[in-house]
Amino acid sequence: MRPATARAAPPGRVRIIAGSLRGSRLAVPDLPGLRPTPDRVRETLFNWLQPLLPGARCLDLYAGSGALGIEALSRGAQSVCMVEREPVLAAALRANLDRLKQHAGTVVQAAALDYLARAPQPFDVVFLDPPYAADAWSAAARALQPWLAPQARVYVEHPAALPVPRLPAHWQALRSARAGAVNYALYRVDRQG
Template sequence: MPRKTSQKSGSARRGGRPAPVETGELRIIGGEWRSRRLTFPAMGGVRPTPSRVRETLFNWLMPVVPGARCLDLFAGSGVLGLEALSRGAADVTFVDHTRALTDALRNNLGVLKSRSGQVACEDVAAFLARAPEAPMDILMMDAPFRQDWLSRLLPLIDENGWVGPGSWIYLEHEKELAGVGVPAHWSLHREKTAGQVCCRLYRIE
């Protein structure tokens, strides 16, 4: 019979020891690390992008991923950035504010023997408030749903130079979101709805 856990006790066990963190599993579906399975802490509502959605995205991006500089915002499990590295991206920066997730990401990059991923444990808005050395070739953002992140962050992405002419921007958001207020010079290239998720790929000409 399952043991009940009170909300008051949170993750603490009797005696002050933290309860074990449940783990989730992801599977890379393409490229050098195809079929590799990795674990991550199943916490904070982390929901890795489903395999069928990733397959669609990387079919869209197939010609441009090799050699690309990528940014994975609200990285969570890191599955989007890891897929990009597996398929030949030159560099991926993963950004997430949760320490346990970024620690797991660093560990998984070590397991894969990759030196092409950088991990930043930081608030995404604070990270985007700085200007990069150069625009990213591909920016991917799967922000928590129903928290109005897109309206807050898209202006920072555009105005601070995180993307530029030739960049690709991939967004995942809740299906019921009527419209996404992207800058006028972002052109919608592809769009797909899968279940409750709407996926959009933009390009800056």
């Protein structure tokens, strides 16, 4: 068995791994700093989430390529809201959803923390994978609190070279793994009043 690597697919070559859209390719612009979650990491993550996805309301807070949000739709999520600040990426997300006829996916062009300053709605699954240079994990985790449904799951991805992001104490790590230079974990969050 070869050692695990976490090399992201080049732009334009991101594919959906399983579900109704299995094998579909996402058109992804070539932008600096964009690093779609690698196939191997997505496969592990969605194996962890599979029992929870059918009917789940999901939030892809730093959507980027849309690989996480569209994979969730492919595997039975009721809806996915994808938040993306970059206009070119937001337009590509909308185009991919239209081309794949995924009407349960919506795109909000906004900075993540600006989006979280709005009136909250509950989400069952949240993908928290900000640009590494932004160092936004802790601030986003705090701002997410009123948006989380009871027993919500939050996926957190960060570079292995950095310390684990500071997350709220009541977030319980359920699973974690490392693939190459990427650490990732799934948390259960008991909503705090």
